[in-house]
Amino acid sequence: MNKPQKKTEDIRQFILENIEEHPGDITAFVSAKYGISRQAVHRHIQKLIKEGLVITHGTTRNRKYQVKPLVDFSIELPLRELEEDKVWRQYVRNLLNDLPKNVLEICHYGFTEIVNNAIDHSEGMSLGIAVKRTYRMLQLLIIDNGVGIFNKIQKVLNLDDPLHAILELSKGKLTTDPEHHTGEGIFFTSRMFDRFSISSGKIYFAYLESAGDWLLEDKEEAIKGTAVRMQINPRSHRTTKKVFDEYTTEGDYGFSKTHVPVFLASYGNENLISRSQAKRLLARFERFKEIVLDFENVDSIGQAFADEIFRVFPSRNPGIHLFPIRANKEVQKMITRAMNEV
Numbered sequence: 622m623n624k625p626q627k628k629t630e631d632i633r634q635f636i637l638e639n640i641e642e643h644p645g646d647i648t649a650f651v652s653a654k655y656g657i658s659r660q661a662v663h664r665h666i667q668k669l670i671k672e673g674l675v676i677t678h679g680t681t682r683n684r685k686y687q688v689k690p691l692v693d694f695s696i697e698l699p700l701r702e703l704e705e706d707k708v709w710r711q712y713v714r715n716l717l718n719d720l721p722k723n724v725l726e727i728c729h730y731g732f733t734e735i736v737n738n739a740i741d742h743s744e745g746m747s748l749g750i751a752v753k754r755t756y757r758m759l760q761l762l763i764i765d766n767g768v769g770i771f772n773k774i775q776k777v778l779n780l781d782d783p784l785h786a787i788l789e790l791s792k793g794k795l796t797t798d799p800e801h802h803t804g805e806g807i808f809f810t811s812r813m814f815d816r817f818s819i820s821s822g823k824i825y826f827a828y829l830e831s832a833g834d835w836l837l838e839d840k841e842e843a844i845k846g847t848a849v850r851m852q853i854n855p856r857s858h859r860t861t862k863k864v865f866d867e868y869t870t871e872g873d874y875g876f877s878k879t880h881v882p883v884f885l886a887s888y889g890n891e892n893l894i895s896r897s898q899a900k901r902l903l904a905r906f907e908r909f910k911e912i913v914l915d916f917e918n919v920d921s922i923g924q925a926f927a928d929e930i931f932r933v934f935p936s937r938n939p940g941i942h943l944f945p946i947r948a949n950k951e952v953q954k955m956i957t958r959a960m961n962e963v
Contacts, residue, residue, distance in 0.1 A: 647686055691755060824839065
C-alpha cells in the first residue's frame with residue numbers, strides 16, 4: 622500500500638472510530654486532525670455511505686452521521702432448561718465469525734458466564750439477548766426478569782443493603798451457591814470488556830476498563846430483574862489470558878489478587894472515618910494474597926478507618942499484602958501515618 626492509499630485508509634478508519642462521538646461535527650473534527658479540507662472529508666464520508674458503513678439523519682444543515690450496525694439481533698427465550706453453551710452456538714456465535722480470536726474468546730467467556738448466572742440465580746422466567754455490532758463497537762446485552770442480582774446477593778448473604786452487595790461483588794470470589802460456582806465469572810468478565818455494566822432495580826453499576834473507573838448511579842426508573850451490558854472494540858488486543866494473569870500472584874495459578882474500589886464502602890456522600898466502615902471493606906480479604914485498594918473518588922479518610930486497614934489488618938494477616946493506589950495527598954497522609962504506627 623503506497624502512502625496516499627495508507628492515508629486514505631487511515632482517514633476512513635478514523636472517521637468510523639470517531640463518528641459516534643462526533644455525529645454532528647465529524648467533518649470539522651477530521652479536517653482538524655488531518656489538515657485537509659472539509660470538502661475532502663465530505664468525499665470520504667460519502668464513499669462510506671455508499672459502501673453501507675455510515676448512515677445519515679436529519680436535513681443538510683442539521684445532518685448527523687452514524688456508523689451503520691453490521692449486526693442488530695435480539696431474541697427472547699424461556700429460562701427454563703436453558704443451557705448457555707447451546708444459546709451461544711445457536712444464536713450468537715455465527716454473528717461473530719469474522720472477529721479476531723482473542724475478541725471472540727472474550728465474548729464467549731463473558732456471554733456464557735452471564736447467561737449461566739441468569740439460569741442458576743435469577744429466579745426469572747425469561748431471558749432477553751441482544752447483539753449489536755458496528756465498525757468500532759460490539760455490544761452484548763443480557764436481560765432477565767428475575768429477582769435482581771443485588772437484591773439476591775443481599776438476601777442470601779445477609780448483607781446490609783444492595784450497595785453492600787455491590788461492594789462484595791466488586792471484590793470477586795462471591796457466589797450465592799458455593800457448591801456449584803466459584804464466584805469468579807462476573808469479576809473477570811467485567812475486566813475483559815471495554816465497558817461492563819449491571820442495571821438492577823434503580824442501581825446502575827459500571828466498570829470502564831480504559832480509565833479503570835467504576836460508576837455507581839441511582840436511576841429514576843427501576844428495572845425488574847437484571848440487565849448486563851458488555852461492550853468491546855472488535856479490534857481490541859486484550860486476551861482472556863492477560864486478564865486472568867493480571868489477577869494471579871507469582872507462583873500461584875489461582876485467583877489470588879483483586880482490585881477493590883474503596884469508594885464503594887461509603888454510602889452517598891458520607892466520609893470514610895469509622896472502623897466499622899473499614900471492616901466492611903476488609904470482609905473476605907483473607908481469601909486473597911494481594912489486594913489493590915483503589916482510592917479514586919475518595920476525598921478523605923479518617924484515622925480510625927486508616928488504622929483498621931493499614932495497621933490492624935496487616936498485623937493480623939501478615940501473609941496478605943495491601944497496595945493502595947490513586948490516593949490524593951490527604952488520603953495518602955493518613956495511610957502513611959497508619960503504616961508508621963506499626
